[in-house]
Amino acid sequence: GAVVSQHPSRVICKSGTSVKIECRSLDFQATTMFWYRQFPKQSLMLMATSNEGSKATYEQGVEKDKFLINHASLTLSTLTVTSAHPEDSSFYICSARGGPAKNIQYFGAGTRLSVL
Amino acid sequence: GENVEQHPSTLSVQEGDSAVIKCTYSDSASNYFPWYKQELGKGPQLIIDIRSNVGEKKDQRIAVTLNKTAKHFSLHITETQPEDSAVYFCAAPGRESNFGNEKLTFGTGTRLTIIP
Numbered sequence: 494g495a496v497v498s499q500h501p502s503r504v505i506c507k508s509g510t511s512v513k514i515e516c517r518s519l520d521f522q523a524t525t526m527f528w529y530r531q532f533p534k535q536s537l538m539l540m541a542t543s544n545e546g547s548k549a550t551y552e553q554g555v556e557k558d559k560f561l562i563n564h565a566s567l568t569l570s571t572l573t574v575t576s577a578h579p580e581d582s583s584f585y586i587c588s589a590r591g592g593p594a595k596n597i598q599y600f601g602a603g604t605r606l607s608v609l
Numbered sequence: 610g611e612n613v614e615q616h617p618s619t620l621s622v623q624e625g626d627s628a629v630i631k632c633t634y635s636d637s638a639s640n641y642f643p644w645y646k647q648e649l650g651k652g653p654q655l656i657i658d659i660r661s662n663v664g665e666k667k668d669q670r671i672a673v674t675l676n677k678t679a680k681h682f683s684l685h686i687t688e689t690q691p692e693d694s695a696v697y698f699c700a701a702p703g704r705e706s707n708f709g710n711e712k713l714t715f716g717t718g719t720r721l722t723i724i725p
Contacts, residue, residue: 499652527712536698536715537653586652596641598713600652 495521497589499601506577507609514572514604516587522567523589527598528560531584543570567591577608611636611703615716622689623724630719632699633681639701642682643713644673647696656697657684686721694723 496519506512516526525544529537541562543549549562559581561573570589574581584605588598612635622628634642640661645653659666659673659682666673670689675682686693700713 497652534718534720536717539712539714542712588652597643597655597658600645600654603650603652605650 495589495597495599497523497587497599497601499587499604501604502602503605503607505607505609508578509576512574512577512606514574514585514587514606516570516572516589516601518568518589518591518599521589522591523570524567524591524595525589526564526570527588527590528562528570528572529586529588531586531603533584537586540572574606577606579608582606582608611639611701611714613699613701613714613716615699615719617719618717619720619722621722621724624689624691626689628684628686628689628693628721628723630684630697630699630721631681632683632701632716633679634701634714635680636701636703637677637680639703641702642673642675643700644671644684645698645700645715647698647718649695653698689723691723691725694721696720 498517500515528540531537539552540555541549541551543562543564545564545567551557564570584603586603588600590598615632643658646656647653657671657673659675670687672685696718698718699716
């Protein structure tokens with residue numbers, strides 16, 4: 494099956510620091526990767542869509558300078574939360590598409606970010 | 610864009626009984642409907658999906674039905690077991706974006722609890 498690895502699983506940082514989250518497709522080339530944010534007991538909210546080698550497409554209301562996305566290869570996308578603040582604390586989840594069944598999104602295990 | 614509504618938000622079922630979760634969508638162009646299971650602190654896992662050219666799909670104890678005319682689809686879990694306890698999300702893609710990337714819009718989730 495298609496495996497998506499996301500690291501770190503948990504990060505605690507001080508306010509004002511930047512945090513980088515990695516998302517890797519381990520056994521397939523991901524033509525598209527997605528980044529979601531999920532608050533407790535809520536649904537997944539799409540933040541941005543990224544295609545390898547091109548700029549990410551951000552959803553309305555998501556600050557592209559705050560949430561930097563790099564999709565440098567077909568197996569790796571990174572999300573950097575710049576100058577993190579307590580309100581950025583959330584569960585961030587990536588997904589990748591392009592596996593054996595090309596329309597299916599395979600999700601990573603998520604990253605819980607806590608900003609002190 | 611696509612609008613997905615999911616009901617109920619919580620569901621408690623006696624072990625061995627069946628559980629049904631329903632979703633409605635707004636965009637008649639949607640043609641792919643996945644269901645994801647999310648356990649606490651983890652990323653969503655695809656459990657079953659259905660395409661618009663069929664009305665029902667079954668995989669062991671899990672089935673999904675689709676009514677395109679009414680624009681709703683349902684998840685059915687039979688012979689429920691304690692390990693079925695989780696949050697379940699439905700999703701629909703809506704129309705394709707400029708890149709041909711179907712962005713999934715998720716329902717609000719159903720917290721299913723199986724009572725031993």
